[in-house]
Amino acid sequence: MTEHIVVVGAGTGGTVLANRLTDDLRRELDAGDVRVTLVNDGPEQTYKPAFLYVAFGEKTVADARRPVADLVDTRRVDLVVDRVTGVDTGDKQVTLAEGGALDYDHLVLATGTAPVPDETPGLVEGGHHFYGPEGAEALREALAGFTEGHLVLSVIGVPHMCPAAPLEFVLMADDWFRERGLREDIDITYTYPIQRAHGIESIAEWATERFEERDIDVQTFVNPEEVDPEAGAIHTMEGKEIDYDLLVAIPPHAGDPLIADSGLGEDGWVPVDNHTLEAETAPDVYAIGDAADVPTSKAGSVAHYEAGVVADRLAASVRGLTPTATYDGKTICFIEAGTDEATFVEFGYGDEPVVREPSRLLHWGKLAYNEAYWLTARGVL
């Protein structure tokens, strides 16, 4: 009886998982005792951190994409390009948009998250973002033509992918405008929903100090409810109004509709055990990456490390052994601190991260990782 592992989503989590399963279960796969099917709603994977660089003209959207077929071993993994429209956890079956269904013994949801800027009235017309290819390209043009006025970076979406990105954007923008001789004519404001510049205190302290040095204005307790594109103003839950000439938002995010539609997570995120990634609402279902509701960031490194843990647990299960691998919240995030220096933080559940002094070396490390990332997706790095 062949055990069938179905993985939905071929982003970072899905491809790392597929590759780890290929390694861990090679013998069983080749003997036909186990099958792995990876389902993705398109033929490509996108490396989303590249979009920040697209906004500053340093990368193109094409740089950010690779065919999924190049990232997994298609001799051992069945790659299905289709959209999963439903999950029946009772019958253990997923249904596909183009017809057909897949029965599973073990299901891993790696469906990610997407920006939904239309959830904030006026934001699509009045603002920009770099959380998708079209958004990043439009922002590139807007930034290229911006020579004076008030640039506002506003964190609207909670949660959002990459909690470092808002800080990176303003620090890069500050440097970028200085390099182009325009900074004196441009005011930069950064807004955040809570009473400090970032959710993590040590990062908030580090960022606030840098913002002061760089003349970046910080406004806290700002939760935008709507944008007035005509007037160029943000209106907030706290009753404030902030004027802008160029608005760059960290937009609202949503989980894949599949999650709520199939009853696996009311708000689009799958409640899971924080350490085993098993779904709380159904047996033999896991969630990894941005789709999983765990107490750490929506970050690529989280998907990567979670995928490793789930691969180990699945391999043990399939062999009739007790799974022992656990995820301790390990998260690593680079933070660009300008156009040529960066730092990073590393933490697990319950840790208070330390922010190292930024350096050119760490910036080069980030740029190198931007290229080497595809080795991670392929299960190598």
Next chain:
Amino acid sequence: MSETDYQPDQTIDARDATCPGPLMDLIGAVKAADPDTVFELQTSDAGSKDDVPEWVAETDHELLDIVDEGEHWSIYVRTA
């Protein structure tokens, strides 16, 4: 700390949540919620006892109670 009989409509388990942290977890849920929803935020971060009331005070939402459960705090908030 007082005893409470609040029956939360939604519980947010933010124990050991490092990034972006318990208050951000609460804000995300509050923004998506209907009015008059009672949230229980479970947090192991002592800072939440100050952070959460400070944020709630800036909004129309209501802080109901903060209960020391020993290994964590439960902070109850009702949405406006």
